[in-house]
Amino acid sequence: MEKKVPDSYVPDRYAKTYPTEIGSQRFEPDNIELFNLDKTQNLKHHYVKKFDELKNDYEKLMIEIQINERIYKSKYNFIPVIGYTYFLYSDNEKEFLSMISPEEWKSKFELIGKYILQSDGRWFEANE
Numbered sequence: 001m002e003k004k005v006p007d008s009y010v011p012d013r014y015a016k017t018y019p020t021e022i023g024s025q026r027f028e029p030d031n032i033e034l035f036n037l038d039k040t041q042n043l044k045h046h047y048v049k050k051f052d053e054l055k056n057d058y059e060k061l062m063i064e065i066q067i068n069e070r071i072y073k074s075k076y077n078f079i080p081v082i083g084y085t086y087f088l089y090s091d092n093e094k095e096f097l098s099m100i101s102p103e104e105w106k107s108k109f110e111l112i113g114k115y116i117l118q119s120d121g122r123w124f125e126a127n128e
Helices: 037-073
Strands: 085-090 095-098 110-117 123-125
Touching: 037 095, 037 110, 037 123
Parallel strands: none
Antiparallel strands: 085 095, 085 110, 110 123
C-alpha cells in the first residue's frame, strides 16, 4: 500500500527559492531598475534596430527565392555552367534563359535580368 503524503508537504522545502508554506518569509522579486526611462529607450532602440535588420534580411531572402524560382521555372535547352552569366528573357507568354546577351542578339524579347549560377545551385543577379 502506498504511503500517503499530506497535501502541504513540499520535498526539499528549505532548498527552494520561493516560499512553500504559510508563515514563510515574504516573496518579492528583487528591485532591479532595468526599466528606467533612459534604459528602456536604449533597449527599445536596440530591439527596433535588430528587428529592422531581420526584416531586411527576410526581404532579401524572399527576393532571392523568387529569382531562383523564376529561373528554374524558365525554359532552357542547355546545362548552365557555374560562374557564367546568363540572360533571362520574356516573350510575353514564357520566360527563357539564354547564353546570348542583348548586345549580341537584336531581338524582340524583353530582357528581365542577367544572372550568374553559383556552385551551390543558387542564382544571383549579375552586377556588371
